[in-house]
Amino acid sequence: MTQQMTTHRSRARLLTPALIGLLMGAALQLQQSELSPLGLYGAVLALALLGLLGLKFSSPQFRTVLVLLALTALAWALTGIRASAFDAKSLAPELQGRDINVVGVVSAMPQRNATGLRFRFQIESATLAGSKVLLPPSLYLGWYGVGFFGALHEGDEPQRLSELRAGERWQLTLRLKAPHGGSNPHGFDFELWLWEQGLQATGYVRSGAKDPQPLRLESTWQYPVEQLRQSVRDSIFKRLTGSAFPPERSEQTRLAGIVAALVVGDQRVIDRADWDLFRATGVAHLMAISGLHVTLFAWVAALLIGWSWRRSSRLCLAVPAPNAALFGGLALATAYAVFSGWGVPSQRTIWMLLALGLLQWSGKRWSWPRVWLLAAAVVVLIDPWALLQAGFWLSFVAVGILFAGAAGSEVQAVTGIRPRVRTMWREQWTITLALTPLTLLLFGQVSLVGLLANLVAIPWVTLVVTPLALLGVALAPLWDVSAWAVQALAALLQWLSAWPFATVSVAQPPWWAGVAGVFGGALLVFRLPWSLRLLGLPLLLPVLLWQAQRPLEGQFELLAADIGQGNAVLVQTAKHALVFDAGPRFSSESDAGHRVLVPLLRALDVRLDTLVLSHRDSDHTGGAPAVLAMQPGAELLSSIEEDHELHLLRRGRRCEAGQSWVWDGVRFDVLHPLASDYDIKNKSNSLSCVLRISNGAQTALLTGDIEAAQEARLVADAAPLRADVLLVPHHGSKTSSSAAFLDAVQPRFALIQAGYRNRYGHPAEPVLLRYAQRHIRVFDSPRCGAATWQSARPKDVKCQRTQGLRYWHHRLP
Numbered sequence: 001m002t003q004q005m006t007t008h009r010s011r012a013r014l015l016t017p018a019l020i021g022l023l024m025g026a027a028l029q030l031q032q033s034e035l036s037p038l039g040l041y042g043a044v045l046a047l048a049l050l051g052l053l054g055l056k057f058s059s060p061q062f063r064t065v066l067v068l069l070a071l072t073a074l075a076w077a078l079t080g081i082r083a084s085a086f087d088a089k090s091l092a093p094e095l096q097g098r099d100i101n102v103v104g105v106v107s108a109m110p111q112r113n114a115t116g117l118r119f120r121f122q123i124e125s126a127t128l129a130g131s132k133v134l135l136p137p138s139l140y141l142g143w144y145g146v147g148f149f150g151a152l153h154e155g156d157e158p159q160r161l162s163e164l165r166a167g168e169r170w171q172l173t174l175r176l177k178a179p180h181g182g183s184n185p186h187g188f189d190f191e192l193w194l195w196e197q198g199l200q201a202t203g204y205v206r207s208g209a210k211d212p213q214p215l216r217l218e219s220t221w222q223y224p225v226e227q228l229r230q231s232v233r234d235s236i237f238k239r240l241t242g243s244a245f246p247p248e249r250s251e252q253t254r255l256a257g258i259v260a261a262l263v264v265g266d267q268r269v270i271d272r273a274d275w276d277l278f279r280a281t282g283v284a285h286l287m288a289i290s291g292l293h294v295t296l297f298a299w300v301a302a303l304l305i306g307w308s309w310r311r312s313s314r315l316c317l318a319v320p321a322p323n324a325a326l327f328g329g330l331a332l333a334t335a336y337a338v339f340s341g342w343g344v345p346s347q348r349t350i351w352m353l354l355a356l357g358l359l360q361w362s363g364k365r366w367s368w369p370r371v372w373l374l375a376a377a378v379v380v381l382i383d384p385w386a387l388l389q390a391g392f393w394l395s396f397v398a399v400g401i402l403f404a405g406a407a408g409s410e411v412q413a414v415t416g417i418r419p420r421v422r423t424m425w426r427e428q429w430t431i432t433l434a435l436t437p438l439t440l441l442l443f444g445q446v447s448l449v450g451l452l453a454n455l456v457a458i459p460w461v462t463l464v465v466t467p468l469a470l471l472g473v474a475l476a477p478l479w480d481v482s483a484w485a486v487q488a489l490a491a492l493l494q495w496l497s498a499w500p501f502a503t504v505s506v507a508q509p510p511w512w513a514g515v516a517g518v519f520g521g522a523l524l525v526f527r528l529p530w531s532l533r534l535l536g537l538p539l540l541l542p543v544l545l546w547q548a549q550r551p552l553e554g555q556f557e558l559l560a561a562d563i564g565q566g567n568a569v570l571v572q573t574a575k576h577a578l579v580f581d582a583g584p585r586f587s588s589e590s591d592a593g594h595r596v597l598v599p600l601l602r603a604l605d606v607r608l609d610t611l612v613l614s615h616r617d618s619d620h621t622g623g624a625p626a627v628l629a630m631q632p633g634a635e636l637l638s639s640i641e642e643d644h645e646l647h648l649l650r651r652g653r654r655c656e657a658g659q660s661w662v663w664d665g666v667r668f669d670v671l672h673p674l675a676s677d678y679d680i681k682n683k684s685n686s687l688s689c690v691l692r693i694s695n696g697a698q699t700a701l702l703t704g705d706i707e708a709a710q711e712a713r714l715v716a717d718a719a720p721l722r723a724d725v726l727l728v729p730h731h732g733s734k735t736s737s738s739a740a741f742l743d744a745v746q747p748r749f750a751l752i753q754a755g756y757r758n759r760y761g762h763p764a765e766p767v768l769l770r771y772a773q774r775h776i777r778v779f780d781s782p783r784c785g786a787a788t789w790q791s792a793r794p795k796d797v798k799c800q801r802t803q804g805l806r807y808w809h810h811r812l813p
Contacts, residue, residue: 017071
C-alpha cells in the first residue's frame with residue numbers, strides 16, 4: 001500500500017510539468033516564421049513519445065525534466081502537423097483574380113452591412129474555363145451591391161440580396177485571393193483570425209450585367225443550427241423594427257442589434273457607436289457571447305437540473321443528483337454555445353468547464369495552480385492559436401487571480417466561478433485592479449468608470465437582459481422587455497461615459513512591463529500583509545508611465561500605415577505630430593480611421609497637432625471623421641471645398657503653396673496647390689496638397705494624388721523637390737511619377753500605399769519600371785505592411801510584415 005501511494009504521489013508531481021510543457025510547446029510553435037518540414041514534426045513527435053515511454057526507466061530526479069521536455073516537444077510537433085495539414089489546402093496562386101464557377105453551400109448566416117453581405121461558403125465543386133480546379137474547402141466571401149439578383153429556377157422571381165440564407169446551395173462566379181490583411185503596429189491580425197476560423201481564401205461574388213447569373217439551386221438540410229440562428233435573428237429584427245433588414249439605422253435598430261447579439265452571437269449587428277460606448281465604460285465583454293454568459297448559463301442549468309433531479313428518488317438511485325446536475329448543465333451550456341455561433345470564447349469556456357467537470361466527477365482535489373493549468377492546457381491543445389488572442393489572456397489571468405485570491409490554498413474543481421452577492425464587490429475590484437495593466441498592454445486604454453459600470457451591468461445583463469432575450473425565442477414579446485432593459489442600461493452608460501476622464505489611454509508598453517504590472521496588481525489584491533502588498537506598486541510603474549519612443553530634437557519620423565487603397569502617413573517630431581491623409585472609407589460602418597489610425601494613435605499615445613487632407617477623394621478622407629473625433633485639438637489643413645461635410649466637424653483652412661512652419665527644428669513646406677488653382681474647375685487630384693518635410697539634412701516629400709501636369713509644373717517652377725523619401729503620387733498610377741519628376745526628386749526610397757490586388761492595378765508596371773531604372777527602392781504596403789522611415793537612420797526602411805512574421809501570414813513574391 002505504501003509503495004502504491006508513493007507511486008501515485010510521484011505521478012501526481014509530474015502532472016504540473018506535463019501541463020506546463022504542453023503550453024510551452026504550443027507557444028514555441030506559434031513563434032515560427034515558417035513551417036518546418038512535415039518530416040521534422042513527425043521525428044520530434046516520435047522522440048517525444050519515446051521519451052514518455054522511457055519514464056519508467058529513468059531516475060526520479062530526472063523524470064520531471066524529461067516530462068517537461070517530452071510534453072513540450074509533443075505539443076510543438078502536434079501543433080506543427082495541424083498547421084501543415086491546414087496550409088496544404090491553401091489557394092493556388094494562379095487561381096487568384098480569375099473568374100471561377102463554383103457550387104457550394106452557405107455555411108453560416110450572412111453578416112449584413114451597408115454595402116452588401118459577408119458570408120462563409122463551403123465549396124462542393126469548382127471549374128475554371130470548363131476544367132475542374134481545387135479550392136480551399138471554406139471561403140469568406142462578399143456580395144456587394146443593392147437590389148435584385150439571382151433566381152431559384154429559370155422564370156422565378158429574382159431574390160433580394162437580404163434573402164441569402166444559411167443552408168442554401170448556390171451556383172456562383174467568384175473572384176478569389178489569398179488571405180491578406182493590413183499589417184500595422186499594434187493592429188488587428190486579420191490573417192490570424194482567418195487562419196483560426198479555418199478560412200483559407202477571401203473573395204467576392206461576380207454579379208454584374210456581363211457576369212453569369214448567380215443561381216440558387218435549392219435549400220438543404222445542412223447547417224441546421226445556422227439556419228435556426230438566422231431565423232431567430234430575423235425574428236428579433238422584425239419584432240423590434242418591423243423589418244428583418246431595416247434600411248436605416250435607428251434607435252430601435254440599435255436595440256435590436258444588441259438583443260440579437262446576446263441571443264445568437266451576431267456581434268456585427270451592434271452599431272459602431274454602441275461598441276464605442278461599451279468600450280469606454282468597460283462593459284464590451286458583456287455584449288458578446290462570452291465565457292461569463294456560458295458559465296452562468298451552465299451554473300443556472302445545473303441548479304435547475306439538480307433541483308428537479310432530487311424530486312425523484314428513482315432518478316437519484318440511477319444517477320446521483322450532483323452528477324446529473326454537473327453533466328446536464330454542461331450539456332445545456334454546450335447547446336447554448338453552439339446556438340450562439342460556437343465562437344472562440346465560447347469554445348474555450350466549454351472545454352474548460354468539461355475539464356473541470358471531469359475533475360470534479362472523479363472526486364479529485366487539486367491545488368488551484370494545477371486546476372488552472374489543466375483548463376488552460378485543454379483549451380490550448382484543442383486550439384493552440386488561442387494563445388495569441390487577447391481574450392485568452394484576459395479570461396485565464398482573471399480566473400487565476402480569483403483562484404489565487406481565494407481564502408484557501410486548495411480548491412475543488414467546479415463548473416465555474418459562481419458570483420456571490422456578498423463577494424461581488426471584492427471580486428470585481430480584484431479583477432479590475434489586477435487586469436488593468438494587462439488591459440493597457442493589450443489595448444493601450446482602460447475605463448476608469450469600468451468598475452462602477454460593471455457592478456451594475458454584470459448582474460443587469462446576465463440576470464435580466466440576457467435571460468429575457470433568450471426566453472423571447474419562445475415568447476416574442478419578451479424581446480420588447482429585453483430591449484427596454486438594454487435602453488435603460490445604455491442611458492446609465494452614456495451618463496458614465498460623459499464623466500471627465502472616463503477613460504485613460506497610455507502608450508502600449510512592451511510585454512515585460514505588462515507582465516510586471518499584472519504581478520504588481522495581483523500583489524495588491526491578494527490577502528497578504530500590507531508590507532508585501534505595497535511591493536506591487538513599483539511593479540505597476542513601468543506599464544503606467546511607459547512612453548513611446550519619439551524622435552530627438554531636429555529629427556523626424558514617417559510611418560506609412562497599411563490601410564489598403566488610400567494614403568495615411570503619420571509624421572512625428574520630438575514634440576509634435578501630423579497625419580497626412582486619413583485613408584479610405586470602406587462602408588458606412590467601417591473606415592481606416594476606426595480600423596487603423598485611431599488604434600495606432602492611441603497605442604503610440606500620439607496627440608495630433610494637424611490633420612492634412614490632400615484632397616477630397618474618399619480614399620484620402622474616409623477615416624478623417626474618426627481621427628477628428630479622437631483628436632479634438634488637431635487643426636485641419638486641406639484642399640477640400642468650403643461646403644464639404646468635414647467642415648461641419650472641424651472648420652479648417654486651405655493648404656496653399658508658400659505655407660510653412662517649423663516644429664522642433666524640422667521645417668514643413670506646402671509646395672502645391674497655388675492659391676489660384678482653387679479658382680479653376682479641376683479634378684480633385686490636381687488640387688492635392690504636396691508637403692515637404694526637412695531637417696536640413698534629410699527630406700521627405702508627400703504628394704497625394706498629383707498627376708503628370710502638376711508634377712511638370714512643380715519641376716518647371718524649380719520647387720525644392722529633392723528628397724530622400726517619396727510618397728509615390730497617386731498610389732503608382734500610370735498618370736503620375738513622370739520621368740522628369742523622378743529625376744528632380746531623386747529619392748532613395750519610394751513608399752506606395754495601395755490595396756492588395758486592387759481594382760485599379762496600382763502600382764502600374766510602367767511606373768515600377770521607371771523607379772527600377774533609377775535604382776529607387778520601392779516599398780509597397782501589400783509586401784511591406786506599415787513602412788517606417790526615420791531621419792536619424794536615413795538608409796533604412798522598416799517593414800511591419802517582416803518584424804513579426806509568422807507562418808500564417810501571406811507572403812508576396
